[in-house]
Amino acid sequence: MTEAVRDPVLFDATLRPHRSLGRRGFLLVMAAVAGGGFLIGTGFFLAGAWPVAGFCGLEILLVYIAFKMNFREGRRAEHLRLTPDGLDVTHIAPNGKQGTLRFEPTWLSVQMDDPPRHDSRLTLRSHGKQLEIGAFLQPFEKLEVAEALRAALVRYRETPAF
Structure with missing residues (x-):
């Protein structure tokens, strides 16, 4: 069985800081x-x-x-990938170093102010772990990520066990 069939991706996004000057x-x-x-x-x-x-x-x-x-x-990035195994959040530092944190999606909560304010934080919480993601994004962009991730978590929770 191939990896793609065995491990479907429910959410996959890479967050990068906006740079308007090429x-x-x-x-x-x-x-x-x-x-x-x-x-x-x-x-x-x-x-x-x-x-x-x-x-x-x-x-x-x-x-x-x-x-x-x-x-x-501007080379900083965060990659979010939700599969039945969990939500992996990979931080990529400007120097290229990477670190990954895994969350159990069953109990994961995505917290974000709606409507977003300038100081709003997009936070993931599960089992005592807390992580702010997308700190470099604009408030409306954080809200879009939060809504998309919440929708993916709903799909995850409604999907029968694999």
């Missing part, structure tokens, strides 16, 4: 920042205030580092 946009922004910094630095250098040129270069470097840190954080 590689091309990043290059355009950095070109504009570098160009502006170069022009300003050159102007001050020619006016005799040469130390300002160094600070303009430092500002460009700091903007670059901030963008790179932001892009690195």
Whole structure:
């Protein structure tokens, strides 16, 4: 018997932080920042205030580092997979390290404010274990995940034992 037949997937979602700036946009922004910094630095250098040129270069470097840190954080992800064996929540850190936590879906509760507020948390609870997921999502996105996961749990509980 194949794995797919033996272990049907009732819910499968990967949550990632939203990043609106792609590689091309990043290059355009950095070109504009570098160009502006170069022009300003050159102007001050020619006016005799040469130390300002160094600070303009430092500002460009700091903007670059901030963008790179932001892009690195964008590699964070959470993968949720509900099967008859349980709900596996896999956290993927920006450095690629992974950790998985398994919940028993029979007693799992999904908690989320409805309507969502800015400080709303999406929390999974079961047998004394508690885990916040999707902390990087917008409140309405957390609510969508909560509703979809609740619907999958209802299907799980209504399905006869495998």
